[in-house]
Structure formats: structure tokens, C-alpha cells
Amino acid sequence: xxxDQFVATSxxxxxxxxxxxISAGRVRVHGAVxxxxxxxxxxxxxxxxxxxxxxxxxxxxxxxxxxxGVISANNDSSQPTAxxxxxxxxxxxxxxxxxxxxxxxGLLLLTSDGQWSHQVTSPRRDCPKTYRVTLAEPLDEHxxxxxxxxxxxxxxxxxxxxxxxxLRSATEIELTIREGRYHQVKRMLAAVGNHVMAxxxxxxGDIVLDQTLAPGQYRSLTAQxxxxxxxxx
Ligand code: URA
Numbered sequence: 677x678x679x680d681q682f683v684a685t686s687x688x689x690x691x692x693x694x695x696x697x698i699s700a701g702r703v704r705v706h707g708a709v710x711x712x713x714x715x716x717x718x719x720x721x722x723x724x725x726x727x728x729x730x731x732x733x734x735x736x737x738x739x740x741x742x743x744x745g746v747i748s749a750n751n752d753s754s755q756p757t758a759x760x761x762x763x764x765x766x767x768x769x770x771x772x773x774x775x776x777x778x779x780x781x782g783l784l785l786l787t788s789d790g791q792w793s794h795q796v797t798s799p800r801r802d803c804p805k806t807y808r809v810t811l812a813e814p815l816d817e818h819x820x821x822x823x824x825x826x827x828x829x830x831x832x833x834x835x836x837x838x839x840x841x842x843l844r845s846a847t848e849i850e851l852t853i854r855e856g857r858y859h860q861v862k863r864m865l866a867a868v869g870n871h872v873m874a875x876x877x878x879x880x881g882d883i884v885l886d887q888t889l890a891p892g893q894y895r896s897l898t899a900q901x902x903x904x905x906x907x908x909x
Contacts, residue, residue, distance in 0.1 A: 679703065680713035682723060686730035702726055722903075729899035735789045736770055737902045738762075739883065742784040743891035748775035758784055761892050773797060774805070774856065774880060782808075782877035783885040786894070796880065796905050797856060803905060806852045806879045807861050812871035814846035819868035827867040829857065836864055850878070881905045 677685075683694035683703055695713045697703055703710055704724045705717060717723060723730045742748070742758050749757045750771055755778075759767045770786040773793035787793050795801055820843070826835035836857070842850040851861060862872045878885055882904035886895060 677717050679710055679715045679717055682717045686732050697725055729903055736787060737897040738786040738894045739897055740784045740894035741885060741889040741891050742776055742781055744779050744781050747778045748772050780875040783880055802854050803881045804852050804854050806850055808876040808878055809849050809851050809872055810874035811847045812873050815849055822868050823864060827864055829863045829867055
């Protein structure tokens with residue numbers, strides 16, 4: 677696609693205004709100023725105008741404060757899903773980038789950009805996820821150290837990668853992990869003889885759950901939040 681067309685479509689400027697912004701040197705492709713309106717924009721290029729990342733319409737990036745009781749799926753015939761909480765025109769376009777259990781609350785990312793969600797969830801990208809964990813029993817020092825060093829999960833040979841533990845109170849911790857194994861947090865706590873009573877995701881990478889969102893509410897991610905995880909596709 678030509679650069680002026682890309683800028684116009686993604687920013688809402690007219691083609692003439694887009695050409696003006698390009699020739700004024702306000703548009704960058706992968707960080708380099710492009711002044712030629714008829715340059716071709718490579719697929720998945722990172723295009724910015726001033727501080728704003730430009731993405732073609734159709735690429736949606738949302739955060740939701742997931743309530744308990746909904747599953748992380750696009751549709752399910754028997755159970756309510758997080759995607760059901762979106763208006764139908766958005767629900768049709770997005771998928772979930774990093775699932776949460778039905779009873780887990782907090783930060784859920786939804787997008788229409790498959791490449792971006794791959795970057796969020798890819799084990800190779802090492803994206804840290806922080807959970808507030810309410811425990812059945814106080815966490816002793818020994819268990820805390822074990823979580824920090826890595827524990828063996830039931831049925832798996834490879835121990836978990838080192839995690840960060842912040843003690844909020846005797847039975848509440850903030851746990852940061854860099855993997856996304858099945859029921860990982862609950863199984864990590866089970867591995868140290870404890871039990872998770874409540875689990876709430878606070879952040880994924882630099883994206884922190886917006887405290888103004890009530891359970892079930894959502895908002896668009898900012899350009900900075902989108903770019904903090906990976907380049908939009
Ligand atoms: N770990 C879990 O056990 N459950 C979640 O929902 C997320 C991480």
C-alpha cells in the first residue's frame with residue numbers, strides 16, 4: 677500500500693492532508709522519515725506520525741477487566757465468555773491474547789492482530805505477567821524462596837523459571853512469572869503446599885490494568901501500550 681494511503685486510512689486524514697504530513701517529515705517508517713507519498717509500505721511496517729503509532733483500521737487492541745465467571749473464549753454454547761461482554765461489532769473481530777481461568781479476574785487483552793497476540797503469548801518473548809494472589813495459608817520463607825527459584829509442577833519435569841514474589845500480607849502476594857503454562861499460578865502454589873483462593877492479573881509487560889475499569893468494562897489500548905509488547909502487525 678502507498679504511504680499516503682496508509683496514513684490517510686489509519687489516521688482519518690484526507691489523502692491531501694496525509695501527503696502534507698508526509699512531505700513535512702512527520703511520518704516515519706521503522707523510525708526513518710519517509711517524505712515520498714508514493715513509497716510502498718512493507719507488510720507489518722511500524723508507521724508513526726509524530727508520537728502516534730498508525731495502524732490500519734481493523735486492528736483492534738483492547739484491555740478488559742475480566743470479571744469472575746466468564747471463560748476466556750470467543751464463543752461457547754453453554755457458558756458466558758469474556759468476548760460476549762463486547763458489543764457485537766467488536767466481538768466479531770477480536771480474539772483473546774493470553775487466557776485467564778474462569779475464576780481469575782483482571783487484565784485480559786483482546787485484539788484482531790494475530791501477530792501482536794503471538795508476541796504477547798510467545799514463550800520466547802518472555803513477557804512478564806504479574807498476579808495478585810490470595811492464599812489459603814500464610815506463605816513461609818521456604819515456600820517463597822522455592823517460588824523464586826523455580827518449582828516442579830505436578831506432571832511436568834521442567835521446573836518453572838525463577839519468579840518474583842512480593843509479600844503484600846501473610847496471605848496475599850504479588851507473583852510475577854514469565855511463562856504461561858496451564859493453570860501455572862495455581863499449580864505453582866500447590867507445589868509449595870498452598871492453595872489459591874483468588875487470582876487477579878494486574879499487568880502484562882508494561883500494560884497495567886486500568887483501575888477505572890469496573891469488572892466487565894474495557895477500553896482501547898494506547899499506542900504506547902500496544903508498542904510496549906511488540907510491534908503491531
Ligand atoms: N495461572 C493460573 O493458574 N490461572 C490463570 O488464570 C492465570 C495464571
